[in-house]
Amino acid sequence: MGRSLTRKLIEAHLVLGKPVAGEEIGISIDQVLLTDTNGTMSFLQFEAMGLERVVPARVVTYADHNVYQFDSRNSDDHRYLQTASRRYGAVFSKPGNGICHQVHVETFSVPGQTLLGTDSHTPLCGSAGMLAIGAGSLDVAVAMGGGPYFFTMPAVVRVWLTGALRPWVTAKDVILELLRRLSVKGGAGKVFEYDGPGLASLLLAQRMTIANMGAELTLTTSVFPSDEVTRSYLSRLGRGGDWRPQAADDDAAYDDQIDLDLSTIEPLVALPGSPDRVVPVSEVAGTPVEQVMVGSCTNGSWHDMASVTSVLRGRRVDPSVSFVLFPGSHRILSTMAREGLLADLLAAGATVSEPTCGSCAGIGHVPAAGTKSLRAFNRNFPGRSGVKDDEVYLCSSLVAAASALTGTITDPRTLGDEPDVQLPEAFAASDVGFVRPDAQGDVVRGPNIKGVPLGEPVAETIEAPVLLKLGDKISTDDISPAGSAVLVFRSNIPAISEFTFRYVDAELPARARAAGRGIIVAGEHYGQGSSREVAAIAPMHLGVRAVIARSFARIHRANLINWGIAPLVFDEAAALAGIERDDPLRLEGLRAALVAGARVPVLNTRTGASFTTSCVLTPREREILLAGGLLALTKQRGG
Ligand code: MIC
Ligand code: SF4
Numbered sequence: 001m002g003r004s005l006t007r008k009l010i011e012a013h014l015v016l017g018k019p020v021a022g023e024e025i026g027i028s029i030d031q032v033l034l035t036d037t038n039g040t041m042s043f044l045q046f047e048a049m050g051l052e053r054v055v056p057a058r059v060v061t062y063a064d065h066n067v068y069q070f071d072s073r074n075s076d077d078h079r080y081l082q083t084a085s086r087r088y089g090a091v092f093s094k095p096g097n098g099i100c101h102q103v104h105v106e107t108f109s110v111p112g113q114t115l116l117g118t119d120s121h122t123p124l125c126g127s128a129g130m131l132a133i134g135a136g137s138l139d140v141a142v143a144m145g146g147g148p149y150f151f152t153m154p155a156v157v158r159v160w161l162t163g164a165l166r167p168w169v170t171a172k173d174v175i176l177e178l179l180r181r182l183s184v185k186g187g188a189g190k191v192f193e194y195d196g197p198g199l200a201s202l203l204l205a206q207r208m209t210i211a212n213m214g215a216e217l218t219l220t221t222s223v224f225p226s227d228e229v230t231r232s233y234l235s236r237l238g239r240g241g242d243w244r245p246q247a248a249d250d251d252a253a254y255d256d257q258i259d260l261d262l263s264t265i266e267p268l269v270a271l272p273g274s275p276d277r278v279v280p281v282s283e284v285a286g287t288p289v290e291q292v293m294v295g296s297c298t299n300g301s302w303h304d305m306a307s308v309t310s311v312l313r314g315r316r317v318d319p320s321v322s323f324v325l326f327p328g329s330h331r332i333l334s335t336m337a338r339e340g341l342l343a344d345l346l347a348a349g350a351t352v353s354e355p356t357c358g359s360c361a362g363i364g365h366v367p368a369a370g371t372k373s374l375r376a377f378n379r380n381f382p383g384r385s386g387v388k389d390d391e392v393y394l395c396s397s398l399v400a401a402a403s404a405l406t407g408t409i410t411d412p413r414t415l416g417d418e419p420d421v422q423l424p425e426a427f428a429a430s431d432v433g434f435v436r437p438d439a440q441g442d443v444v445r446g447p448n449i450k451g452v453p454l455g456e457p458v459a460e461t462i463e464a465p466v467l468l469k470l471g472d473k474i475s476t477d478d479i480s481p482a483g484s485a486v487l488v489f490r491s492n493i494p495a496i497s498e499f500t501f502r503y504v505d506a507e508l509p510a511r512a513r514a515a516g517r518g519i520i521v522a523g524e525h526y527g528q529g530s531s532r533e534v535a536a537i538a539p540m541h542l543g544v545r546a547v548i549a550r551s552f553a554r555i556h557r558a559n560l561i562n563w564g565i566a567p568l569v570f571d572e573a574a575a576l577a578g579i580e581r582d583d584p585l586r587l588e589g590l591r592a593a594l595v596a597g598a599r600v601p602v603l604n605t606r607t608g609a610s611f612t613t614s615c616v617l618t619p620r621e622r623e624i625l626l627a628g629g630l631l632a633l634t635k636q637r638g639g
Contacts, residue, residue: 004249005252031130041137041534058108059089061085062100103331111128112129127211133149137533156191174210230243289321295377297378324359449492450494454631463586466580467544474525536559545565549570584604
């Protein structure tokens with residue numbers, strides 16, 4: 001039996017374990033990507049582990065989220081990142097150079113290599129035949145020091161594409177269709193590997209959209225072969241020499257298969273609240289929207305920008321609408337300027353931002369309270385746009401462009417023939433946004449750079465109140481919100497902890513402090529979404545020592561373990577119903593149970609009811625958790 005491309009990539013990098021679905025494996029990392037929201041912590045942790053030089057051949061730090069530097073604390077973070085990168089051996093990508101994933105695929109992607117990033121959308125580079133995975137800052141810091149990345153060998157699912165997209169239907173609709181079918185937890189523990197006769201018709205930019213937003217399915221990653229489409233893309237970037245073919249064997253074995261006929265897909269929209277609340281655009285057509293946006297790492301490509309321009313050329317954005325485009329990179333923006341797209345967009349009444357994540361993470365362009373925002377972005381978790389009770393719809397760049405013209409959600413098929421979009425012969429060259437390392441200079445720690453906290457060893461027994469009782473699909477945006485007011489504190493744990501669960505229950509930090517120790521209980525898929533490690537560190541700082549849930553999302557579970565918080569799973573899902581907020585729970589013999597790999601008994605001392613929970617750990621995870629997290633373990637070992 002032949003091998004899938006995913007298996008080939010994993011086997012070529014395997015350093016520990018057996019690649020059997022469900023078992024823990026360790027792989028070597030060729031490239032690392034850091035952002036200005038999570039990368040600061042990675043570098044602080046790298047320093048705290050006593051490391052002095054990055055080991056992977058390519059490590060790149062991106063100042064991409066907080067590009068506007070609203071506050072000197074953002075610039076503090078950037079200065080720390082820039083000086084640490086220079087000193088320890090990472091390339092620094094300056095503010096304005098673009099969103100990490102877009103810039104990385106353009107500048108550094110190499111088919112066949114592995115990439116680990118501090119950001120959950122790192123899988124975008126899977127569009128170019130890489131194995132690209134998002135992880136918490138500490139796991140990334142370990143990889144920067146040359147250590148392997150450990151994760152559970154995923155099930156490999158072949159997504160077999162046939163047919164071709166019809167006019168006005170885009171790659172965004174493909175991934176929204178998968179979200180509609182499978183939900184935000186449909187990809188847990190899986191890799192989607194795309195193949196089939198429909199593949200050749202998808203440009204690299206379209207593959208990027210699909211690979212990127214696979215993060216919303218909670219996939220470990222998505223993988224596309226490296227073929228002629230990849231070669232043509234890299235050649236346009238002047239990087240044809242980095243191309244190499246990557247493909248599955250013809251008789252490759254897969255754990256499962258999904259069939260997708262591209263010609264059956266129609267324009268789709270995700271309703272406010274979650275990227276999987278997907279309906280046909282016709283169902284919401286006519287809904288008034290005050291704000292429309294195209295960009296983010298999902299829709300910031302040249303192809304997205306050019307498609308929108310082709311719709312807007314010679315037309316006018318509805319006066320009631322604020323329409324903002326975020327090109328994904330400096331290179332795309334330069335090419336837009338060279339090819340005349342900027343002039344056309346400005347003439348139509350659109351605003352073009354500098355390349356940044358910006359409003360995708362609630363930084364700038366925050367919608368007015370009670371208004372609706374339509375976005376060709378990837379996430380619409382409640383409050384993420386920067387205002388409580390927001391109403392953010394997700395769509396393709398074509399639905400966005402058509403809607404910007406009318407001021408209401410509009411099916412682009414009502415505009416007649418879809419205009420052609422040309423790819424430029426060559427993208428503008430762009431090296432001005434990078435600073436190369438030279439192992440020189442001092443690392444500058446401005447006043448916003450605080451120390452890295454340390455977890456504490458797991459106690460023999462925990463008796464603590466339930467600080468919060470939550471439902472299903474709690475995202476890391478719920479736990480530690482996005483938005484400029486919060487993101488400014490990513491390198492200041494005491495300060496950012498005060499925002500924990502801000503939009504869910506603003507009293508939580510005070511309650512936690514009063515209790516000293518606490519437990520959180522929740523339903524399924526706890527911790528989905530962003531890889532932000534602060535969603536584990538801040539609760540740890542507030543005294544949370546266990547989360548009991550029906551299930552956990554991969555990156556967040558790893559982050560909890562890395563910070564000494566026990567991720568316990570209800571053995572009987574129904575037990576959650578019998579728990580109320582403030583109930584005192586007693587986890588008798590927790591430590592001994594974790595050591596023995598036994599069930600952890602829980603007694604609710606208010607009701608007298610008891611139930612059991614499980615925490616299935618690998619030996620490596622057990623050692624880390626018991627020590628109080630990876631840094632605590634490193635210190636114990638004298639690191
Ligand atoms: C996001 O899209 O949620 C972010 C902001 O890029 C995060 C990273 C972070 O929270 O710092 C992510 O995707 O991991
Ligand atoms: Fe940036 Fe948004 Fe992409 Fe996150 S999802 S990396 S905030 S553009």
